Every structure is written in structure tokens, then in C-alpha cells.
Amino acid sequence: MRGAYMDYYLKIFLVICAVHQITSGVIKSTTDAAYKKYLSLRSLPFEDCASSTSSLYQVSYLDIESCTTLPCSMARNATIKVTVRFDDNGNGVSFLKHEVRWVFNYIKTQAAITPDPCDGDHGCIMSATDGKAYWANVFVNNTLPVMKGSMLWESKDANDQNLICFQVPVVITV
Missing domain, CATH: 1.20.5 (Single alpha-helices involved in coiled-coils or other helix-helix interfaces)
Incomplete structure (x- = not known):
């Protein structure tokens, strides 16, 4: 019993x-x-271009220093911090090589990014509650035209595989 x-x-x-x-x-x-x-x-609104570049991860959050509305106003000779959160699907991303371009009337110009690559030596990749986050600084070259365009940001792994891609409307100012 x-x-x-x-x-x-x-x-x-x-x-x-x-x-x-x-x-x-x-x-x-x-x-x-x-x-x-x-x-x-x-998040600042952005265009996720992951499908057009077969990127692995989707961006969940984007912050561009001193940008609250689109297009982002970016002054020549300024260095602007960009912070991105993304879901790395538990893959433990620890290296990102950035390819950032300014796009004006379909003409693409390479942007200067620091640190690049983003790896363990620079402390730019961090674990977040929902995946990973990274930051990098983009330099707004003084030779860029004063006009509207966009900033196209792609991040790749050590094997040159696309991981992240997003595009944001910008306006270059003096």
C-alpha cells in the first residue's frame, strides 16, 4: 500500500x-x-541587406553616435562610433573584418574603420544577452561630397564569409 x-x-x-x-x-x-x-x-532604422549578400546573421540593433533621425547627419573629418547587436546563433563570433563604403549616386567609396579587424586584441566584440555586439569607429573623410547617400556596412569572418550587412541613409555635412 x-x-x-x-x-x-x-x-x-x-x-x-x-x-x-x-x-x-x-x-x-x-x-x-x-x-x-x-x-x-x-534601434536606429536600417536596411538589412543580409539576403542580398547571403550574410549569416541578422542585425537586431544599430546605434550610430549622435544620429537619432534619418538620414544620419555626418560631418566631414568626424569619427563616429557605430554599435551593432546581432544574433550569432551561438557560434561564438570572435573576429570581424569590416568593409564599409559610402555610396553616392551608385558610386562607392571605401570608408576608414578602426579597429579593423575587430578581434580579441581590441575588445570590440562583446557578448550580449541576445547574442553578440560590436563597436567600431568610422571616419568621415573630408573629401566626401556634401550630399545625401548611404553607408553600406559589411562584416566578414576570417575566411572572408559575409556575416552581417546593413545600409543606412546618410547626409554628409561640412
């Missing part, structure tokens, strides 16, 4: 544990989804 009660209570305990496991997973995924939505609402 006593064994029957123990089996009964053991089954109840296992059901409670299973329900707890299921609900905690739902709560965690709901919390993660809410946090990602919060980040996207705080």
Missing part, C-alpha cells in the same frame, strides 16, 4: 516538474522575444 502512495506522489511530482519546465521555457522565450522587440524599437 505504501508503495502505491509513493508511486502516486512521484507521478504528481514529475507532472509538476514537467509543467514547470514547459512554462519556464515559454516564459524565457517570451522574455527573449520581448527584449528583442524592445531593442528593435530603440
Whole structure:
């Protein structure tokens, strides 16, 4: 008789544990989804060009120093910090080589980025609650035309494989 009660209570305990496991997973995924939505609402709007370049990771958040509206106003001879969050699908990204170009009327001009590459020596890649984040500084060359265009940012791994791609409208000022 006593064994029957123990089996009964053991089954109840296992059901409670299973329900707890299921609900905690739902709560965690709901919390993660809410946090990602919060980040996207705080992010500067950008065009994700991942599909056109077969990039592996999608950007979830973009911050360009002193840019709150589009197009981003960027003064010549300025150095501007860019911060990006992305989901690396648990791959532990630790190296990013940047290819950043200014695009004006379909003409592309290479931008100067520091640090490049972004690796363990520079502390520019950080773990975030929802993947990875990195920062880099882009230099706005004084020879760029004073006009509207865009900044096209691609990040590649050590094997030159596209990982991240985004584009942002900019206006170069004096």
C-alpha cells in the first residue's frame, strides 16, 4: 500500500516538474522575444541587406553616435562610433573584418574603420544577452561630397564569409 502512495506522489511530482519546465521555457522565450522587440524599437532604422549578400546573421540593433533621425547627419573629418547587436546563433563570433563604403549616386567609396579587424586584441566584440555586439569607429573623410547617400556596412569572418550587412541613409555635412 505504501508503495502505491509513493508511486502516486512521484507521478504528481514529475507532472509538476514537467509543467514547470514547459512554462519556464515559454516564459524565457517570451522574455527573449520581448527584449528583442524592445531593442528593435530603440534601434536606429536600417536596411538589412543580409539576403542580398547571403550574410549569416541578422542585425537586431544599430546605434550610430549622435544620429537619432534619418538620414544620419555626418560631418566631414568626424569619427563616429557605430554599435551593432546581432544574433550569432551561438557560434561564438570572435573576429570581424569590416568593409564599409559610402555610396553616392551608385558610386562607392571605401570608408576608414578602426579597429579593423575587430578581434580579441581590441575588445570590440562583446557578448550580449541576445547574442553578440560590436563597436567600431568610422571616419568621415573630408573629401566626401556634401550630399545625401548611404553607408553600406559589411562584416566578414576570417575566411572572408559575409556575416552581417546593413545600409543606412546618410547626409554628409561640412
